[in-house]
Amino acid sequence: MHRYIPNTEADLTCMLDRLGLSSIDELFRDIPRELLLENGLDLPEALSEQELISKMMGLSKKNSGVNELTCFLGAGAYDHFIPVVVGELVSRSEFYTSYTPYQPEISQGTLQAIFEYQTMICNLTGMDSTNASMYDGPTACAEAARMAVDSTRRNTIAVSRTVNPEVRKVLDTYMDLCGFKIVEIGMDNGATDISQLEEQLNDDLAAVVVQSPNFFGIIEDMNAVGELLSGSKTLFISYVNPISLAVLKKPGEYGADIAVGEGQSLGNSLNFGGPYVGFLATTKKLMRKMPGRIVGQTTDVDGKRAFVLTLQAREQHIRRSKASSNICSNQGLNALASAIYMATMGESGLKEVATQCMQKAHYAQKKLTENGVYKPLFDRPFFMEFAVTSAVDPSSVNRDLLEAGILGGYQLSREYDEYTNGLLLCVTEKRTKAEIDKLVDCMLETAAKEGRGMA
Template sequence: MPYVPHTEDEVREMLAAIGVASIGDLFAEISAEMRPASFDIPEGLSEMEVLARLEALAGKNAIDRTSFLGAGFYDHYIPAAVDALTMRGEFYTAYTPYQPEASQGTLQAIFEYQTAVTRLLGMECANASVYDGGTALYEALMMAVRKTRRRKIIVSEGLNPIYRVMLGSYTSNLDLELVTVPHLDGQTDLAGLTAALDDDTAAVLVQNPNFFGAINDFTDLFAAARARGAVAVISAYPVLQALLKTPGEMGAAVAVAEGQSLGLPLSFGGPYLGIMTCTKEMIRQMPGRIVGRTVDDEGRTGYVLTLQAREQHIRRQKATSNICSNQSLCALRALVHMCALGELGLKRAARLSVERAHLCAERLTAIPGVSMLTKGPFGNEFAVNLPVNAFTVIARLTERGFVPGFPLGRYYEGLENGLLVACTEKTSEEQIGIFAEMLRGVLR
């Protein structure tokens, strides 16, 4: 049975009703050379055959490798309660809460998520999430442009290069000037960022820890940005925020994050979660959904969408963004994950991740020819210089079941021997020991 359940008679009837002789006539405006020669769609299969094929394809995935790969996405332990609760039908199938009287459960869950992430990042307000960390960073940039009516953006090269590519793509036709301040051997150039600020600057964009794993305190930089009338934007790593000075304490105006590390498994590029928080001063520039708590005529607590700046609502073409969907289920998973761990559990996961990374750095740099690229304090991720090209090491160790990290040469010229290594609470001391010995063997 075809996917479209219309008989040939019904198709002819519909074509006659709109005055078209054939299906082909519907595409007459598309020139012949622009039409596909064939969609190359295979014959249909039964449910049993489809299931067998998908199982065979899934069986090809190498799921038993030990990974030290991070670069913005991390393999943290997810409590069983996260799946058990978020896979309930009322959550898993919930859609847009346009009618608050019928969506109180969904709206309350989103409100609680907003509350949790603002506490985690030390900020005043949050939206109900956007697509991913890179999208959130772009939206933060545009918040600054609207707020200041300026066009110049200062970007640290220590920002995740994947995000910097996204920023370049999203802003390519927006008449914005993106000024990138180079890193200093993996360190964020605080002096360079401060010097780049001027009266035309809309925002300064930084990351903590930066892409190389280095930890910074941006309090002075953010104060300098405010003095120039610029908006201070920071991309944070949620798990480590349990230990680090928060963006709010540093004086950030907008703080964003990739929420994958909070209860979302690594799965071929998504789905991810863009966390967005800001000061109250910036709230009217924030895109997407914002859920507020109020009371009804009888004084009962109720939850509603508030400050509706989306294009689907009253703002129309004046909307702050054309984002139409938040990642509700992903946001819910982040909320349940944080609640399941609690403050102490989140701090313990962060501490273990940092401890394992420092142990790993100690073991790797004990190998002749391997040295630290990341200088100063670092969290659960660090960069090392190898005596050979990092791609070579990655290829050889991956074949043997260990993914050693991320090759910095992919995005940073001159760092072809640089390897970015990440650990989480799931990384065991035994795995670190095996990794070190395998690397020693490859470099002999």
């Protein structure tokens, strides 16, 4: 027998006997014979634990991650420092081996942790209400767009071209197949073209999606967007980096109706893209339009404070086809990691992280662009990412960086044809001056080698 399956042959014989059956096969006699798999599955034989460790260790070593390479890559997933307590505490199996907290009496741990998470997300975004988390940033944005369509009874979503392409692609898929329309708002010098946005406003528009800091790291004029949309029925969906909100204006401060974003930065490992955790926060007015789980505070029969899943009348297991969304899971464990991260960093720690990212990114940008080989692609205030351009092919730059043990930037030509030689670099609080200096030296060396450096 297998180590995860406790019944012995003798147990099975006894159990079959109790059921009046003579063989295991009889347990499957209700399956039409022609559907039974005749020769079993074509899969390898089971590995012992030792063999499994060796196989998986071997596979993991075929990857070189951010502990081996110095990471200057961002573009939607960020290499921040994660305090050790985060990993230790989410590894408590009372948290990770439990299900969605349907039975509140024996799920108060998960429920209270989510209630605290919701409070932190509301505080961070300056919004009134939020849910127990979403799959990730891009799907949170797609759900926000659906909320907007549903609550305004309008059909079109306008999305700025400066929103992360990964987010726009998911939005495209959802809107296309849900039967809604997407229009794009153009950009000007790396930021949303506000006058174009103004021209595009009309009575079909359910929402406008703007990201800040945007895909290029640039801080958008969210005040201007908020003012433009204030008083109109069109909702303002703001896609934000949660770390930046320790320093930058919060969506609640500039009139956003829905704030969404990727919570990976808050204590979740890079994990090759997932699992991450999305957040979605909104106004009191739109609270009941939110998708997903929500935890509320109440009391038990003895009058004791207690937490419970609430506003379930929105949800699929009650409303079925009339539900506000089909979503029934949240990212419980990732949301827990985020909450523990925010509690560990606290008010001053979050600010310190945001400030160090900002200072180090500005140091890097200045140092990299000061001799003119690499030029800032845009001239606007930025947070912790910035784009440069040069006469050098960015794939040569990245190739040389990789050889020097550095994970280089994101090549903008992947998604923006016009920025042939654009490279988007990210500098988090983890980077040191020495690492930044090395990045700059390597990049200048490549330029010199390719004959594109300063004479």
